[in-house]
Amino acid sequence: MVGISNKTIYALAALQELGNIDEKSVLKIKNIASNANIPQNFLEQILLELKKQGLLISIKGAYGGYKLARPLKDITLKDVVVVLESDIFSDIAQADNPALKLFWEDIKDNVSKVFEIPLSELKNYELKATQTLNYSI
Helix, strand or coil, X not given: CCCCCHHHHHHXXXXXXXXXXXXXXXXXXXXXXXXXXXXXXXXXXXXXHHHHCCCEEEECCCCCEEXXXXXXXXXXXXXXXXXXXXXXXXXXXXXXXXXXXXXXXXHHHHHHHHCCCEHHHHHHHHHHHHHHHHHCC
16 A cells, blocks of 8 residues: 555554453463464554554553554544654645645645545444355355
8 A cells, every 4th residue: 555554554453452352351471462463572662653643542561562542432533643753744735836836735725635635444344344254165
C-alpha cells in the first residue's frame, strides 16, 4: 500500500488483538506478537509509540501488559497513521500554481477523510473473513 509501512500494518493488528479483550484485561507483548504474528522486538517499539501518543495504556508488573486507552470505536485509522507515518498528511500543496495548489489540497482532504474510519470496523471485517472461510469448499 502506498504510504503505509509495515509498522502501521502491525500496529493495526496489535490494536485489533487488544480490541478483542475485556476492557479491564491486559495483554502481554509476547501474546500480542504471537496472536498477531508480529516480530516481538518490532512490536515493542510500536506499542511504546502508541502509548506515548495516548492510544494505549501499559500496566507494569507480573500481571501487566497493554490495553487500549479508549474503545476501538473512538480510535481511527488516521490516529494510528499520524503517529506512525510522520508525513503522510503533510502539506503537499507546495506549488506556485493556484490551480495545482487547490487540486492537491482537495486530494489531501479526500485522503484524510478516507482515514477517518474507526477501528471498531475491524470487527465487521473479522465477521466477513469468518463467513468467507465458513462458506468455501
